[in-house]
Amino acid sequence: MVGLADCNNFFVSCERTLNPALENRAVVVLSNNDGCVVARSNEAKRAGIKMGQPAFQIKDRIRSGEIVALSGNHLLYRDISLRVHDIFRRYAPCTIDYSVDEAFLLMDGIPDSALRDIGEAIARSCWDELHIPVTIGFAPSKTLAKIVSESCKKRGRRVGVLLDAESARPVMQKMSISDLWGIGRRLSKRLYTSGIYTIADFADKELGWIRANLGVNGERSWRELHGEHCIELSHVQAPLQDSVSESRTFPEDVDDYDYIRARIAIYASDCSKKLRAMGGECRLVGVMLQTNRFHTERGKAHPEGCVRFVDPTSDTVNICNAALSILDRIFIPDMLFKRAGVWLSDIVPAKSVTPSLFDSQDYMRDRASRTHLMKAIDSINLGPGMPVLKLASQITQGHAGHNDGYSSTFQAPTK
Ligand SMILES: [Mg+2]
Structure with a gap:
């Protein structure tokens, strides 16, 4: 199940934390240089104010005091946003910060019967600690979770749980x-x-x-x-996590080195893309392989290895080469593998990386141009689905029939 936690009328709610006199009044927040309405209290919505409405159209109602109009205080909103997301993280095993006032809560492993209480606890904490009203909808997919939270908001409910698509x-x-x-x-x-x-x-x-x-x-x-998980948000901007990983179960047990090598290259390049999307660089790359615990005729093993970089990096080529060198070290010929994965950790913000005293001018120039290259590749590969540009090592040689359902999977043409 996945939840969507969404703050109600976020900018207005933030303003109300500073000025309780705004409670129960029609309040709008205006965009930069007070051009148009970017947030409305429920009272303003009921008064017929539209999202994006130009301020001059309602200036008489503002002058008369019927509507309170405020210029945005975005530092305040950002500060409260960070604290709201901290509360979400306290209650959900994994969260994806989707926007300044929304996060998806990935509730894997949590029994359905506990969801309502968790939702209530989140809403209560946000209100008691920050005075921000939050609505949470749980459902089998992100789109359904959005629908549930939207309908809860309209009905004035704090938490909604929808167990199957049919009841939506x-x-x-x-x-x-x-x-x-x-x-x-x-x-x-x-x-x-x-x-x-x-x-x-x-x-x-x-x-x-x-x-x-x-x-x-x-x-x-x-x-x-219809209740299927299809929309991935793994590539949207997310705050720094301690690690990034990708792993997949193969559709069948595999001993083909080339096939596994291509998978590792794909997972490594996807991890690097995520790492860049969150503005980080990593010092540690790890690779793991796993045999099928139900088919042990050819033995069982769970080989793992990692490599440490001298300088943190988010460069796909560096990370991919490191992952492939680990694979070469841990791969066991003739063993049938069922699962493989790549992880990156020891993550630092990209900006904070300081060149070492002994780095040459050439090295720094090279580093800067590599950063530009990665930016260009990311902008070409924007969006979900198959990347347009990829490393040659990501292309599977042979085994065209295998498909582990992975978004970046390259289907090799038949020879
Ligand atoms: Mg909202």
């Missing part, structure tokens, strides 16, 4: 397709012409139609609405 129907019937995560206003206009008005209409369409008309992103949303 009544809510989906009441929500406009334009409120579906990932469907923009432009796209929803196109869907109206096909008779899709609500999220339920969208979920009822045949998958083939969705795929043909909306492509892979539409298909992901559709599958998520």
Whole structure:
């Protein structure tokens, strides 16, 4: 199950922590140079103020005191945001900070029966410690979690738990397709012409139609609405974690060195991409292999190894080469492996890396140009799915039939 924790009317709630006189009043926060509305209290929403509405359109209502308009205090919002996310992390085994006021809570291993209490505890802590109201929705997929938290907010509930996709129907019937995560206003206009008005209409369409008309992103949303996990956020900006890892179970046991080597290269390059996305560099790279514990005819083993860099790095080529050198050291010929993984740790913020006294001018110039290269590659490979640019070592030689379902999997053409 996955949860979405979302602060209610975040900027306005932050302002209210400083000035309790704003409680129960129609409050809006305006964008830079007071151009338009970027946040509204519930009272302002009820008064008909729209998101993004230009300030001049409501200036009379502001002057009369009906609506309180504030210039954004983004340092305050950032400070409270960090503290809210700390509270989320206290209660969930793993979280993904999705925006300044939202985080996904990955509840793997937590029994469904405990979710409501955990949600209540999070909401209570955010309110008692920070005076920030939070709504939390739990569901089998991120898209459904968004829908649950959205509908809880509308009904004034703090926590909602939706155990299966089917029970989301009544809510989906009441929500406009334009409120579906990932469907923009432009796209929803196109869907109206096909008779899709609500999220339920969208979920009822045949998958083939969705795929043909909306492509892979539409298909992901559709599958998520049916309770399948499809949307990964591993590449969005996240604060520094202590480690980054990727590991996968192969569809069948493998003794093919080339196949495993390509997997390790893919996982290593994906870890480096994540590392850069969170603005970090690592000092330690590790690789592990695992045999199938149910098939031990050819023996069982769990070889592991790691390499330490002198200078922290986030360069795909460095990390990949290190991972492959570890693989060469730990690989056992003729052993059947079921699982492989790569991890990076000893992570430091990229900015804080100071050159050593003995680094030459050339080394520093090279380092800077490598950073530019990685930035360019990341911007070309932006978004989920198969990367456009990859290292040659990521390409599987032979074994074209294997597919471990990994997003970066390269399907080798038949020879
Ligand atoms: Mg929010």
